[in-house]
Amino acid sequence: MLKPKSAELYRQLGLEAQITGASPHRLIGLLYAGAIGELNRAIACESQGQRQARINAIAKCVDILNGLLESLSFEVESDLPYRLESLYVYMIQRLLTVQASFDGETCKEVQGLLEVLADGWQQMTPDSA
Template identity: 35%
Template sequence: MNGLQAYQRVNTQTSITDADPHKLIQLLYNGALERINMAKARMQAKDIEGKGKLISKAIDIIGGLRSFLDFEQGGELAKQLEALYDYMERTLFEANRHNDPAKLEEVAALLRQIKDGWDGIRSEVVQQPSPQEVG
């Protein structure tokens, strides 16, 4: 492993360790988008194995996002996000199966839209007092 890869691994581990729950979701969105972009490059390079691994990782990350959904507090929005995540997973599977970069871009665009909304509420989430501060 070269020095850059070692640095990136340590930097990523530090980011995850220091992340609050909101930041962790942001990191997952970033990771999924990164994997999709890298898969598109692997697809164009005709690297079938590399493309497949990257798409599988993106699907796993979306599954992770799905596991964070809170149906009690999230209500209808959580249900809609679950359906959207399901659609994204199926679309990525089809992109992999048919070597379809347009499907990769479709999922990336959907993820960017959700991520932009999530990033937009960051200041509200960070400014909320923790339950310990309220009590």
């Protein structure tokens, strides 16, 4: 059985292997998966009374959402980037409200939105992204 530090290192190496050489389309998919994973972790940490770990997980999710926000390209003839911008900002604001006073329903709301986005993104071909 791997020790916790070894398991974390193994996970990091696996993630680095996925990122290296990944297409921009794949990277966005990984960001969605990472944000969803952090919200799962935040909910689990809260149920275990691990307040600081919960705060860290939500902060990582907010960082990922900020990264997604920064990756938007507004140079296309579509309102999609503007809609995504609004949705990312909304999710960030919702998560910032749960940092001080945890609300699992808010985390689940944001998680549901991310799952819809991730599913839609996964169904797109890289050429249409």
